[in-house]
Amino acid sequence: MWFKHLHLYRLHDAPQISHDDLDDQLAEQAFRPLGGSEATRLGWRTPGGRGSERHLHEIQGHRLLSALRQERVLPASVVREEVEERCADREAAEGRPLPRKEKQTIKEQVYEELLPRAFIKSQKVDLWWDTRRDLIAVNASSRARAEEILDLLRQTLGSLKVTPLATQALPIRAMTTWLKEAETRPTGLILGDQVELKAQGDDGVLRARAVDLDSEEIQTLLEGGRQAHKLAIEVEGQLSLVLHDDLALKSLRFSDALLDEASQANDGDDAILRMEADFVLMAQTLAEVVERLIGWLGGEASAAAPSP
Structure with missing residues (x-):
């Protein structure tokens, strides 16, 4: 759940x-x-x-x-092998190379036959x-x-x-600032131990796990112009997660205290009641975390409503 x-x-x-x-x-x-x-x-x-x-x-x-x-x-390889075999058989039987249109027709037939x-x-x-x-x-x-x-x-x-959902501050800028300037980190936010840094040019992506994000090596990379596109953080007492540059929250891990609270719920061994109890506890926690995160990122950005 x-x-x-x-x-x-x-x-x-x-x-x-x-x-x-x-x-x-x-x-x-x-x-x-x-x-x-x-x-x-x-x-x-x-x-x-x-x-x-x-x-x-x-x-x-x-x-x-x-x-x-x-x-x-x-698998594309299975389709490809069957198509190649059938095309080869046709070409040998007819003594001519098959044009692209006929090969495409054979490919579509193979796909329809193998799909079921x-x-x-x-x-x-x-x-x-x-x-x-x-x-x-x-x-x-x-x-x-x-x-x-x-x-x-x-x-x-x-x-x-x-x-x-969009915020006034871009997650990339906020995450990079939190890494570079410890004093800017909001109360209740704790850095984790993984990060993804990207350079503005073609220098590739650097992914680091199980590292001290306040280390000199990380600071040197940031000073060189790299920005944080993913950052592991912990919302104190609630859960840990990896914040992405599109505001997606990945790898959620709820606190032991929260999971212990859920395990103590009186559900009478009813699986549906247990699911509902877990869900509402999780939803309340996530709602609080999302509100805190929006605040840390400068508030929610206004967005025009799309057409239905």
Whole structure:
């Protein structure tokens, strides 16, 4: 239940929809298994798994939704080998080289024939909707996957106006300043032990792990013009994370005290109650951390609402 990554979005003109109505709409867009010739499919699933019929869990204004994505994994090398073999057979039989158009036709035929036999990969993606703060966050490793889930929610609701969360201070500048000038670090922010530094030219990327970020070596690199594009930080007493230059929060690790609090919840060995208890505790913590982070980055930048 505990999120590993977070892509944050500001919700504009939030749709006024009740819990029951939203649950019904999610059920209408419920996941269905891949058909024989389909490459991918995406739909909503119950956050509680097979033991639950509810597609939406809402506690204290925090909504939890889960999507399931399936795709057929067909290695390009397998397709290429089959295409090459078929093209060679045709060329030998007809005594002529095949033009590009015919090779493309053979490739499409091979793909269609092999796709139903390809391995199916499944991925569950959770979404947290903070109705009080008009904030949506997707627990996905990539921005592209997060946008895909938002598109599904947009289809489900009919419209959805969201923009990536943005701050007055660019994360790159703030992270670089925190590294260079210890006195600028906000109260409650603790540096971790990993960083990604990039130069403005073509000098490549430097990634460092398990290092002292206040070391002379790091300071020399910063003085040479490198900037921080990723930085491990800890929000004191709550969680540690890696802050990215696009404001994505990756590699979330919640504090032991928080996990201990969750483990002591009285759920009567009910898996759904345990999930809801963990979720609301996590959501409250994340909401506080996001607010602190926005403050550390100079406040939220205003953004025009997109079209539905």
